[in-house]
Amino acid sequence: xxxxxxxxxxLLGVLxxxxxxxxxxxxxxxxxxxxxxxxxxxxxxxxxxxxISSTGHLLITEKALDLGQTPSEKDATDSYTVVIxxxxxxxxxxxxxxxxxxxxxxxxxxxxxxxxLVLSLALAFIPSVLVALAFEDPIKxxxxxxxxxxxxxxxxxxxxxxxxxxxSGLRVRFSSLxxxxxxxxxxxxxxxxxxxxxxxxxxxxxxxxxxxLGVGLTAAVEFSFLLGFxxxxxxxxYELLKNGSTLVDQxxxxxxxxxxxxxxxxxxxxxxxxxxxxxRHSLRVFGWYRLGIAGLTALLLATKTI
Numbered sequence: 001x002x003x004x005x006x007x008x009x010x011l012l013g014v015l016x017x018x019x020x021x022x023x024x025x026x027x028x029x030x031x032x033x034x035x036x037x038x039x040x041x042x043x044x045x046x047x048x049x050x051x052i053s054s055t056g057h058l059l060i061t062e063k064a065l066d067l068g069q070t071p072s073e074k075d076a077t078d079s080y081t082v083v084i085x086x087x088x089x090x091x092x093x094x095x096x097x098x099x100x101x102x103x104x105x106x107x108x109x110x111x112x113x114x115x116x117l118v119l120s121l122a123l124a125f126i127p128s129v130l131v132a133l134a135f136e137d138p139i140k141x142x143x144x145x146x147x148x149x150x151x152x153x154x155x156x157x158x159x160x161x162x163x164x165x166x167x168s169g170l171r172v173r174f175s176s177l178x179x180x181x182x183x184x185x186x187x188x189x190x191x192x193x194x195x196x197x198x199x200x201x202x203x204x205x206x207x208x209x210x211x212x213l214g215v216g217l218t219a220a221v222e223f224s225f226l227l228g229f230x231x232x233x234x235x236x237x238y239e240l241l242k243n244g245s246t247l248v249d250q251x252x253x254x255x256x257x258x259x260x261x262x263x264x265x266x267x268x269x270x271x272x273x274x275x276x277x278x279x280r281h282s283l284r285v286f287g288w289y290r291l292g293i294a295g296l297t298a299l300l301l302a303t304k305t306i
Contacts, residue, residue, distance in 0.1 A: 031073050032080070036065050037255035038262050041084055045266025048088040048232075049225060050274055051160070051204030051286045052293070055081075056149040059198060060297055063146060064306045076250030078140075079243040083256055085232045087264030092229045095271055099177070099226060113178035120180050120223075124189030124206075125230050131193045132235075144198050146301055152199030153294035160287030163208055167282050173214035177222055184213045188223065192231070202228060204286070221278055225271065 043061050047054040058081045068074035093100060099117070106114025132139075142148070174180050191209035195202035203224050210220035240247075247256065300306045 032067065032077075032251045032255050034255060034258060036067070037251075037259045039065065040081060041087065041259035041262030042266050044081065044084050044259070045088055045091070045263035045268075046270045048085065048263070048267055049092070049203050049228060049271050051201045051207065051283060052289055053149070053153065053199045053201040053204075055144075056153060056199035056201075059144065059149055060146060060306070072246065073250060075243060076247050078144075079239050079247040080251060080256060080259065082236055082239040083244075083247060084259035084263045085236050087260040087262065088267035089229055089232050089236065090264050091267035091271060092225050094268065096222065096226060096229075099222065116180075117177050117226075120177075120182060120185035121227055121230055123182050124185045124192065124223075124227050125234070127186070127189045128192045128196065128231060129234065132196055135196070139196055139198075143196075146297065146306075148197065149199035150294050150298050150301070152197050153290045153297070156200055156204060157287045157290030157294060160204070160208075160283050160290065163212075164282040164284035164287060167211065170211055171214060172216045175216040175219060177219050177226075180210075180215060180219065180223065184210070184215065185223075187213050188215075188227070192227065202231065204283075208283075217278060221275060 040058065040061060043057050044054055047057045062068055062077055062081070068077040102111055102114040103118050103121075104114070105111035106116070106118050109115070174184065188206050188209045191205045192202055194200055194205045206224040206227055207220050210223055211217065215223065297306075
């Protein structure tokens, strides 16, 4: 294990230990304990960039932890799980710092490749934003529930297995980020709209779409993560502006901060692992995992265990 990974694990351990002695926000009654904040941070960080759906895992985790029992607590919990994405955002910023430097050069007119990458990401970002803003309330009302998540986990699990069996036969036409044309970027962005159904996984649909459109594996994964940075940043900023005060009133300040830091450490390790794993393996294992978690969750829901 590298020194960097040991340091991250040590930091995570310190945060967990420190969290148990954290004091709730002065004058506020928090319904989220510090251990729960740590658990949600770990779940968010580990699952955000894996093709298994962070939203689905967080939703089931919230139910298992018995969170969101009142309307105000439910709104605050939903906001909390969005805000702790800041940790995952910072993790990607650190891992792909050279790519971000290239994009800054592109914006400054000093790099054609950087400028093209910025344009491609901007185009890919637009479809999901438009659909999310138009259908935010129906999505939360009808889809942000355990059973729709189970359906999505199972459905995409089958699709992943089908795709993985044919993945080796795909022809690569665009091997680098800078070579991805705007039409392909827009196609990847259109696919990202599917991830608005909780349980789908944004990274899954964007990576599969990119590979299907001729993008090489390394470039597809990087593009997915960079697009995720942009998408998560926008979603987090929107949620903070909309429900930031409700979040602090309900949960205080310390627990969201703990969730952000824990999510960041977990996301850093998760992204590093996934990049290395996909260099040698297909997406098949994630298909089997999704089918397994769908079956287990369906059983727990049917027996009213959660």
